[in-house]
Structures are given as C-alpha cells and as structure tokens.
Amino acid sequence: xxxxxxAGNRGTDPADDGNRELISALAGKQAGRERAVAEKxxxxxxxxxxxxxxxxxxxRRSRSLVLAxxxxxxxxLGPFIWRVADDVMGGEHWSDMATQISLWVCVACPALLAAAxxxxxxxxxx
Numbered sequence: 001x002x003x004x005x006x007a008g009n010r011g012t013d014p015a016d017d018g019n020r021e022l023i024s025a026l027a028g029k030q031a032g033r034e035r036a037v038a039e040k041x042x043x044x045x046x047x048x049x050x051x052x053x054x055x056x057x058x059x060r061r062s063r064s065l066v067l068a069x070x071x072x073x074x075x076x077l078g079p080f081i082w083r084v085a086d087d088v089m090g091g092e093h094w095s096d097m098a099t100q101i102s103l104w105v106c107v108a109c110p111a112l113l114a115a116a117x118x119x120x121x122x123x124x125x126x
Contacts, residue, residue: 066117073109073110073113076109077106077109077110080106083099084106
C-alpha cells in the first residue's frame with residue numbers, strides 16, 4: 001500500500017518535482033543547457049584573452065618604436081657629440097661657430113624627440 005500511495009501522490013508533491021530535476025541533472029539529461037553555458041563562457045574567455053594579447057602586442061610595439069627612435073637619435077647625434085667633445089678638449093672656444101652649432105644640434109634634437117614622445121604618450125592616455 002505504501003508504494004501505491006507514493007505512486008498516487010507523485011504529481012502533487014512539489015518536493016518530488018525538485019527531486020526529479022535533481023535526478024535528471026545528475027543523470028546528465030540537462031547537458032544541453034550546461035553545454036550552452038560552457039560555450040558562452042568559452043567565447044567570453046577567448047575574446048578577453050584576444051583583447052589582452054592585442055594590448056600586450058601594442059605595448060611591445062610602442063616600446064620597440066621608442067627604443068628604435070632613441071638609437072637612431074644617438075646614431076645621428078654621435079658625430080656632433082664627438083665634434084663638441086673634440087673641440088672642447090682641443091682648446092677651442094665655446095663661442096666658435098662650429099662648436100655652437102654642434103651644441104645646438106645636441107640640445108635641440110633630443111628636446112624635439114622628447115616633445116614628440118610626450119605628445120604621443122599624452123595622446124594615447126586620453
């Protein structure tokens with residue numbers, strides 16, 4: 001009689017519906033829902049990983065451009081720095097025209113490079 005009572009009351013007990021859902025979830029009958037959530041989560045994670053990878057590449061690219069600009073500036077200013085050092089060590093006067101031009105080039109070029117770097121940095125910060 002106990003089995004008949006349980007069979008007769010099966011549709012009316014709300015706790016029984018919860019048990020049925022629990023059993024179907026444990027049995028894997030809701031795999032479609034879980035798969036959809038897993039796919040959505042995977043897409044979100046892959047998208048954010050791609051964005052992070054792009055940001056890292058941008059940072060690396062900007063660092064390499066700054067380093068290249070500094071090396072080119074050093075290569076371009078090397079002869080001027082050498083000339084100023086040679087003139088000053090050789091007893092030339094600071095007021096000599098060639099020494100003054102070399103000094104101005106040695107001061108103005110790095111200042112222009114620094115201004116360009118600061119302008120580029122401030123534009124990317126906005």
